[in-house]
Amino acid sequence: MAKESVKARQRKREALVAKFAAKRAALKEAGDYAALDKLPKNASPVRLKNRCQLTGRPKGYIRYFGISRNAFRDMALDGKIPGVKKASW
Structure with missing residues (x-):
């Protein structure tokens, strides 16, 4: 588990990225790099990092599910992810 402060920092960055997305796109389109630098x-x-939504783990992230491999394995074994089962051959 990541520290709560690390997870909070990531959420804060995600909010800032969403807030300024349109403004950044407009400034990039206009080529106004001086104003872009002031954001x-x-x-x-x-500056965003892919982190597990449940634990905040930065490594072993599965993009399709948005969680780390450890959380994915636990949820799959518990039957919480539909259509996923442990392979055996």
Whole structure:
């Protein structure tokens, strides 16, 4: 489990990216890089990190499900993800 402060920081960045998305796109289209530079640094989508929605783990992230491999395995074994079962051959 990631620290609550790390998860909160990530949520704050996600909110800033969403808030300034239209403005960033307009400034990029106009080529106004001076104004683009004055926007908050955390408003850039490059600063986002893929993190597990449940635990905040940054590594082993499965993009399709939005969770880490550990959380995915636990949920799959508990039958909480429809259509997913453990392979056996």
